[in-house]
Amino acid sequence: MxxxxxxxGMPITVEIVSDADVHTAIEEVFxxxxxxxxxxxxxxxxxxxxxxxxxxLPESAWSTDMHxxxxxxxxxxxxxxxxxxxxxxxxxxxPSGIVKGWSIRNAARLLYQKGYENFSIEAxxxxxxxxxxxxGKPWSIxxxxxxxxxxxxxxIYPQGKGVATSGLYERGNxxxxxxxxxxxxxxxxxxxxxxxxxxxxxxxxxxxxAMGNAGISFIETLPGYEGYSIDQDGMATMTSGxxxxxxx
Amino acid sequence: MKKLFFIxxxxxxxGAYALWNTFSNQTATSLAATSTTPPPQSPxxxxxxxxxxxPATPPINSNTGRYRDGTYTGSVTDAFYGPLQVRAxxxxxxxxxxxxxxxxxDNPYSxxxxxxxxxxxxxxxxxxxxxxxDLVSGATATSEAFVQSLTTALNKx
Numbered sequence: 001m002x003x004x005x006x007x008x009g010m011p012i013t014v015e016i017v018s019d020a021d022v023h024t025a026i027e028e029v030f031x032x033x034x035x036x037x038x039x040x041x042x043x044x045x046x047x048x049x050x051x052x053x054x055x056x057l058p059e060s061a062w063s064t065d066m067h068x069x070x071x072x073x074x075x076x077x078x079x080x081x082x083x084x085x086x087x088x089x090x091x092x093x094x095p096s097g098i099v100k101g102w103s104i105r106n107a108a109r110l111l112y113q114k115g116y117e118n119f120s121i122e123a124x125x126x127x128x129x130x131x132x133x134x135x136g137k138p139w140s141i142x143x144x145x146x147x148x149x150x151x152x153x154x155x156i157y158p159q160g161k162g163v164a165t166s167g168l169y170e171r172g173n174x175x176x177x178x179x180x181x182x183x184x185x186x187x188x189x190x191x192x193x194x195x196x197x198x199x200x201x202x203x204x205x206x207x208x209x210a211m212g213n214a215g216i217s218f219i220e221t222l223p224g225y226e227g228y229s230i231d232q233d234g235m236a237t238m239t240s241g242x243x244x245x246x247x248x
Numbered sequence: 249m250k251k252l253f254f255i256x257x258x259x260x261x262x263g264a265y266a267l268w269n270t271f272s273n274q275t276a277t278s279l280a281a282t283s284t285t286p287p288p289q290s291p292x293x294x295x296x297x298x299x300x301x302x303p304a305t306p307p308i309n310s311n312t313g314r315y316r317d318g319t320y321t322g323s324v325t326d327a328f329y330g331p332l333q334v335r336a337x338x339x340x341x342x343x344x345x346x347x348x349x350x351x352x353x354d355n356p357y358s359x360x361x362x363x364x365x366x367x368x369x370x371x372x373x374x375x376x377x378x379x380x381x382d383l384v385s386g387a388t389a390t391s392e393a394f395v396q397s398l399t400t401a402l403n404k405x
Contacts, residue, residue, distance in 0.1 A: 120383055143385055145374065155380075235371055
């Protein structure tokens with residue numbers, strides 16, 4: 001069973017491959033995404049993150065999830081040499097660069113704990129798959145052509161790993177270089193990361209994209225991560241282990 | 249004695265001419281084998297000009313407007329820090345790979361430049377793939393919308 005609903009400002013698709021009735025499980029997954037949106041949306045004035053931004057909520061009153069996201073954001077900032085920073089130059093905090101992948105991973109864990117082994121969850125182009133698809137075959141993922149969005153330019157088989165893509169065309173996620181926030185990013189069209197899970201892939205795809213042409217070399221230095229970047233001339237550069245994911 | 253000396257000199261000269269002739273013919277033959285340029289009209293046995301490098305841009309088939317399949321080697325160009333030469337691979341009319349045959353790496357400074365500009369990462373020109381996939385990683389539009397759009401497009405094809 002497969003279902004797509006709008007949530008967190010983007011379409012989210014959940015597919016569970018099972019002979020059993022999976023309606024309840026799918027409802028639980030979407031309920032989870034709604035709760036994440038309520039807490040972390042920077043578009044909802046009463047969300048926890050917006051209350052923190054307005055100074056209405058002392059740290060002692062933050063939710064466990066908020067503490068976890070702040071810790072993860074700090075860790076990502078260090079590991080990406082400052083290229084990921086949820087503290088924007090104008091002072092407000094926007095963790096949406098890592099909330100998406102983190103929430104997809106948590107939703108996947110929810111399904112796994114319920115005993116489902118074959119499923120996929122996709123939110124705004126970031127993907128976690130598990131097991132096999134409805135045909136009993138490995139899940140296949142196309143990397144979107146950043147120049148003509150209705151086509152794909154590469155097919156990968158993530159083998160249970162997480163996949164996330166960053167690009168300038170991404171809605172609501174205006175990526176910039178924290179070291180030079182005034183400079184527009186022009187080198188890359190998109191950068192896709194395969195990581196241990198979708199949370200890991202997502203939290204490195206954004207800073208790697210902000211690094212421009214050096215981003216793919218940065219991914220190369222991370223053990224357990226592979227990447228595929230596409231520059232503005234349509235030339236792609238892949239990490240040394242990427243091609244292991246292009247065949248079944 | 250003078251006569252013997254003269255005959256010896258003549259033999260050496262003839263031998264040298266024979267060697268030169270053989271060498272020139274071989275050179276001409278090998279050049280003809282590797283060059284696509286037509287043989288020169290003049291009887292000069294040695295081509296003074298090197299063979300013309302094949303164009304960096306592969307020929308476009310005038311019938312289909314697509315690149316013709318094959319492997320095409322570009323000319324050696326000056327990349328400021330040293331020579332650069334690439335080979336392009338065309339499959340099914342699309343540019344699928346670019347191999348760097350040469351790039352600047354002769355002196356330490358050039359190596360440093362190369363490490364920055366061209367890490368040991370494979371590059372390829374992107375090429376549209378068939379859409380037989382479960383999901384799409386990108387942004388904005390859903391993979392659902394993508395599959396739907398493509399399905400309608402393919403239904404018209």
